[in-house]
Amino acid sequence: MSIKVCNVSYVYHRDTPLETVSLRDVSFDVDPGEWIAVVGHTGSGKTTLAQMLNGLLFPTSGEVVVDGLKLYPKAPHLKSLRRKVGLVFQYPEHQLFAETVLDEMMYAPKNFGIPEDEARRNIEKTLELFDLDENVLSKNPFELSGGQRRKVALASIMVVEPDYLVLDEPTAGLDWKGREALFSILEDFRTKGTAIVQITHDIEMVLDHCDKLLVLENGRKKLWGTPAEAIEELAEKPVKGLVLPEVLEFAHSLRNAGLNVPLTWDEKSLLEAIEREVSSCIS
Amino acid sequence: MDVEEGRWVSVVGDNGSGKSTLAKQLNALLVPTRGVCFVMGKDTKDPSLQWEIRKDVSMVFQNPENQIVASVVEEEVAFGPENLGLTSVEIEERVRWALKVTGLFEFAHRPTYALSGGQKQRLALAGALAMKPRCIVLDEATSMLDPEGRKDLVEVLTRLHHEGMTVVMITHRLEEILFSDLTAVLSRGKLAFYGETKDLLDSTTFALLGIKEPPLFKLWRNLKSRGLLEESTYPTVRNMVEDLVERLCL
């Protein structure tokens, strides 16, 4: 049970003057309960990759296999795989269309042929996870606040209980409170066994949460590893368009200046290390 | 609050704190329901002065896509000056200047839809600059950009500010207040703080103001309180490293 991406390449506008290669020979796996961050600059191919995990785009070469089944155009299992792999686009609140939140949340279950009573139970559970009140169901999604609309949009995807959740810049446009609320919801899903693939250009945001990072540069896999491994490399060899956390930059510069501090993005442990170093310097 | 000409003011606050409403007051796109707002000595409530006010105060909005009128870069920049009824020579000159300042000169004849998000936002800035305003108001103009796009935009603004431009920058990224002389903090529609940016950085009241302090700021404050950094050091990576290295004589 996993998503396997093998040697995937993707070319837009093939055989036209506008031909552009978006992805080149990218491979990685997503195992159940893992949190993968796909990080890259604008145009690095990360959004293309996200759409491939869900069968919205198909690789020009290479293959994407979800739970042992390969994705290809018009595959008979495409719809059931789309249920397994939830995909949240950037600004998901822009996809809301129904008159009530209930109808919005029933849309995906109906499409996937989930019986109504089961869907109802799922909706209740999902609302609770998103910390949304029952009475929101009868409201018009367009009456809600921006943060709540985002939650409803996410909930309307999570309600079919996908095993994998792919999110494209899920925190765009949220303030830090909204961001923190979202991350705690995602952590809840992860502990329940849902794998998370988060697509972002902001590496600082994902370091504390993800198990593994996939760094893309101009469509190529630049790096694949745990956050600790990734930052070691990124600090030495910067990748186009990626900005490291400032605390990490600071630690890196100090280390280059000869101070023995760990490469960390955690401000508390860096403070302790600096104090230790300074006292040993003085003594 | 007062903003003197030639300063760079940041306005920060959470979603729904009233930042955008404040920004639109400066351009007379919104007028106060109570109280008064004077821009360059002109009352924004006076309909006959609103057009004049908009000549002096230009705005760049959040979504670059929704403020571009034309399909070609140079035509887009010309839109504002054309509304002012200038001669075609004057318009061409302003367009050339604005495109150069924003680093888009080579794109003058490109279609606008082919630009990246960061380039589109610089185009929006060029369109605003072509009005030759005395003040630029940026309403969350960096929030939809990637780090590169943000950096490019801020660089252009810094240059303009050095030449005397007044900048009002609405943002929810606290790292961006470092460029400004003054900072205003809005919380639920109220002015919670307005003063020198340095004083805000020094204060431990970030949490009280309802905004989250960037980790580097926290580290900077802790290092200072332990006497490891000079009082005057600014919380940027470069300043902090230089200061610390000097102190430890490495």
Next chain:
Amino acid sequence: MHFLEHLSLGQYVPAKSFIHSLDPRSKVLAVMFLITSVFLANTTLWPYVIWFVLIVIISSLSNISFKTVVTSTRPVLILIVFTLAINLFFADGRELFRIAFISITEEGLLTGIKMGLRLFYLVLFANITMMTTSPIELSDGIESLLSPFKRYGLPAHEFAMMMTIALRFIPTLLDETDRIMKAQLARGADLDSGGIIKRFKALIPVLVPLFVIVFQRAEELAVAMEARCYRGDYGRSRMRPLMWGVCDSLYLSAILFISASGVILDRWIL
């Protein structure tokens, strides 16, 4: 990246060329002459050869490859084939051959080809004009051509500005549509199966968000335009005022001559 990536009906291609540098008014008038003549010349196939040569010449004068011009008609190809088919199958006349119960007649074949070609040329002429004229120029030109009717209450400027904005937002809205379609597909939507009613129903989750976004964009754009001192036609000048030159007169006379001779040849000589 798009379901709709091939839908690029007459997108402006910025370049420097003879045709690009012409006054938009001469181009708009020229395309009107051409389209009229294509509709008037309908007895023989000869004028279509003339139009073909003309298009080759215009495309070479505009630095846009002939292939690009022709492929730009792809979105309406179905319509052209449909026109051809309708005439082919449903015209009376001398039977040429018969497939099952459908008889193909000589008259049907001829009118089918002519109607199809006519539509093809119509789109071709319109597209080559749009590809060589930026939307702002185009709307300035149309505004200027319509301005005599202003005194009869025709809102020429508003009409032209609406056109500019509509053309500017076509690529943006295509992207947007593509995104929403994909987002709903990811939620299990079935957009391309079932009968007409089912398909239309399936499109509601795409159309509603699209309308919401269009209105939101329109509102934000209106504010942004106001912030840039826009107040309609009043006191507005142009960076490139329209200038009618010798080239324009020459170009327009040439086009007028060719279209008229096409019609005359077709009707009275051949």
